[in-house]
Amino acid sequence: MIGSGGKWRPVTLIEPYMKARIARAANLAATHGYDALAFVPGPNFVYLTGLDFHLMERPTLLVVTAHGDVLGLIPELERLKWSAAFPDATTFWWQDSDGFEAAFAGLAAEFGPVALGVEGGRMRLFEGEALRRHLPTDAVKDADGALALLRIEKDDGEIALLSKAIAISEAAFGETCEAVRPGDTEREIAARLMQAMLAHGADGFSFSPIVLAGGKSANPHGTPDDTPLQPGDALLIDFGARVAGFNADITRTAFCGHVSDEHAAIYETVLAANAAGREAARPGMTCHDLDVATTAVLKASPFADLVVHKTGHGLGLDVHEAPHVMIGNHFLLTPGMVVTIEPGLYRAGEIGVRIEDDVVMEKTGARSLSGFDRSLKVLGG
Secondary structure, eight states: OTTSSSOSOOOOOSSTTHHHHHHHHHHHHHHTTOSEEEEOTTHHHHHHHSOOOOOSSSOOEEEEETTSOEEEEEEGGGHHHHHHHOTTSEEEEEOTTTOSHHHHHHHHHHHOSOOEEEOTTTSOHHHHHHHHHHSOTTOEEEOHHHHTTTSSSOOHHHHHHHHHHHHHHHHHHHHHHHHOOTTOBHHHHHHHHHHHHHHTTOSEESSOOEEEEGGGGGSTTOOOOSOBOOTTOEEEEEEOEEETTEEOOEEEEEEESOOOHHHHHHHHHHHHHHHHHHHHOOTTSBHHHHHHHHHHHHHTSTTGGGOOSOSEEEOSSSSSEEEEEOTTOOOBOOTTOEEEEOOEEEETTTEEEEOBEEEEEOSSSEEESOOOOOSOOEEOO
């Protein structure tokens, strides 16, 4: 049974500092009334183990009990990878030819009656149903509210990796902007930006860059295609490099050849909102208050009807994670939290402007980890 007093042997971890992360997960479980927490491959799994398994057709589970014990439900083909990190963990192996039901049954028998918290927003139905087939009724519970706290405060090492990802992103972006010319397609600009990020040392990308020209820029999460950049167009670029699993997330908007007075006014309004948000951000304020401080500038402008999204979100191993900077979220910001501040204005079919920075809360205030020039830029001259 869970918490039966030393039933499981100590676990050897690849990185000693991960013991503290396991202990944090165990404490979250105990504090929120769970006997154990179950994780599928993804950011939390990597954070707690250092192991990056694919989320695929083979169910793979990490379980951390409220007493700090570690268990695994692992496909046989991953035995060497898992055992190198957790040689002494109680592990339920399963072979493709045999299926995984016996492994789930063994895991459930090891637990006995439990309250098992799972990643409600990430665990797939077939894994949840496999657990429910073998655990008591209502044992499996959505623990996303508790798990949001697991990675929410970054340590110095994590901030350093985020800073490196951001520095790579900004260096690549600067080179990409210098090469932009009228007639370049969104797809071409995106390809150059990705190549530049890799050349500067990125492991990969936070997401496929969003490069949108002209009226397409009014779609906040549009998809680049062969639309050519024309003189007078806004060019919105949302991008980020990934380093050791940590993601940058930056947006800048520029203009091709020239900019109209109306579009310049929209840009300056967004820039003022971005500045207001960065200046207001500090530990001890709520996400709600930071959203209000930022969007108040937009709503007080002649363009108040062009606001379509919240101020920002947390950033780390996920591009979007807790805390979410939005109206109604009264979660307190604390040192170590990293959030985006990304006000935007969008006029359908005509223009979109977004200016996004990545900001870390510190003891006495906040600091923008991103610093690429925010002033209005005209490219392609």
